[in-house]
Amino acid sequence: MTAMKQARRLRKTTVNSFINYAIVIVAFIAVQILVGQDMISNSMQSMLVPVCCYIVMAVSLNLTVGILGELSLGHAGFMSLGAFSGIIVSTALKDVVTADPLRLLIAMLVGAVMGGIGGVIVGLPVLRLRGDYLAIVTLAFGEIIKNVIMVLYVGIDGDGLHMATKEANLVLAEDGVAIIKGPMGAVGVTKISSFTAGLVLILITLFVVQNLVDSRAGRAILSLRDNRIAAESCGINVTKYKLMAFVASAVLAGAAGALYGLNYSSTVASKFDFNTSILVLVYVVLGGLGSIRGSIIAAAVLTLLPEMSFMRSSSLKDYRMLLYAVILILVMLVTNNPTLRGVINMVSKKFKGSKKQEGGAAQ
């Protein structure tokens, strides 16, 4: 009996994971077909890559906030690291690697590594502490990254990369180009991101996060969230597993940043500020802490919503941001309304027969 139960449980997590892959792939194919038939407006097409980036950001942040149970308020900082390092690499390799997808791949890998380095630097000291220190430090980290990039001038010429903190100090040879120009950000970026790259990144993210959660390490991470003292007494290395989840999350955010940065001809550091971190956190919270699928759907819906053609129509466009805020509040209220939850519970019980409901922790 127990063995059978276990088998069913295992199958359930696997099935759940595969449903997530399926949702993403089906949505991708559906969108591709609609694009092929010219049935998606230009404005929606321009949102496809950013939506992919925000989905990856939300899923990766969910690993830290929902699954590890630590609050991170500087996720956009890792995105920023990935975006600007990706842009630098892509510009530097423009003549060496001429195939755009390959250059994008290299840029995303470098972005991921930079995000990871940032994650280790922040995580190593802070995750050893108890309490909400991670929230405070990541908040500061995001601001530091933003302010550093704002005064950073990076250029490239025949002699290699040059960096300076004042425009006058950035001396480049004749053939040199300035890649990052302080508060102006990165300008003149060649756009190489594609929706397909976004899909691949989402699938990799899902693969990494879902398999990490289902692994032995993942169970250790979950046990740390639920009861740190009990987990520690069982011999689980707290810092190691916390760092594992946190750095994985930072790596994925870095890759998403590179994809995002290379989707626009110019990017500025102030885009990746506290507001963006909170925006991603909103996706995670509204999608459900710990729910990967919730993060995907919340990120996609909430990114697309303010840009929908009806929101930009002449009758509604003046109230666009107001409506968006109202919808966010409504979603928050509705998903937490006990009466409504009861109704939904009853309906889903009917569907599932007398099967027991899962606990609230997995929400």
Place this chain on the structure above:
Amino acid sequence: MKKFIALLMAAAMLMALVACGNTSTNNGGNDTGDTTGDSAGDGTVTIKIGGIGPLTGDAAVYGVATQLGAQVAVDEINAMDSNIKFEYDFQDDTNVAETAVSAYNTLKDWDVDIIYGCTTTQPCITIAGETFADRYFQLTPSASSTDVTAGKDNMFQMCFTDPNQGVTAADYISEHQLGTKIGIIYNNGDAYSTGIAEAFIAHAGEVGLEVVATETFPNDKNTDYNVQLNACKDAGADLVFLPIYYTPASLILAQANAMGYAPTFFGADGMDGILTMEGFDASLAEGLMLMTPFNADATDDATVNFVESYKKLSGDVTPNQFAADGYDCIYAIYAALQTIDGLADMDHEALCDAMIAAFTSPDFSIDGLTGSGMTWSANGEISKDPVVVVIQDGAYVTM
């Protein structure tokens, strides 16, 4: 339950995507072969002008000004007996490049012919890259960085470039002997402010000005400027150059007054608007000099009429130079369109090339609210005379 909601939301997401698909087919087929003009028998051509700028968020005051300033011009032109009519839509970009791209694509779905904007520099650089690739003519009222126009033949500016303002300010201060020891306070987190300040510093030495203090602050939300002011005071600066927006400038003026430091203050065009700022004691701005192309207190007919029409639209808000730049933009577009033959048969690509030719033609010159005899160079930068005003008795007086 989790699964149920998830499925529901997934369905909603797909439905939403499909729904957008449907609406777009109504406007659809917009990428190929459509022409700008309508086919009304009387030879009237309707040009769709799509504006982009921040209508919400921190920079909304500039976006709304450019939106309404252009609206005044569009209304005037449509009321004229002319065979060119305008349709005008203005989309919000919240001063974020990502949103600006979406706003731009919304305008493309609307079959836009000419892009007017963006109001702010950062989104404008991104959109200029898009319009350059898609071949739309673009004219910005107020995005002043040289990066906006660099390498894009379709992109034109109505305002001065930042370095141009810095150099002009240094020349003006030197010529009129307003000061010899210069202190500068600027926002090094802002491209506009940094652009002017660096050009000013680079040029100051050449015209015999000594920059004794270069002070910075990180963003416009900064509230304490005593450190920067003290540094200028200690260095003996007799003129402080403030290439910043009026919100931080108002605090600087108040704090300088409180500490008894009274050098000459000299601002750039971002200072325009300080007198109408709520809660600001206008007497503090007495003697402040600033460069602005537009003076709402001017008494010429064009300005008086514009201010009157603008106030009707804005609910009695006095227009600033952003509004005036926007007004001039629409008239510049109108003047250029009048020189083009065969408008009705042009798609946006042909129109773009024709507009570029019109703007850069040697005999194309515009007289507007922000200057007379304005011309454009091939790189999209404007040439017009700078105007310096000094604030006396709470009003601008042209020097």
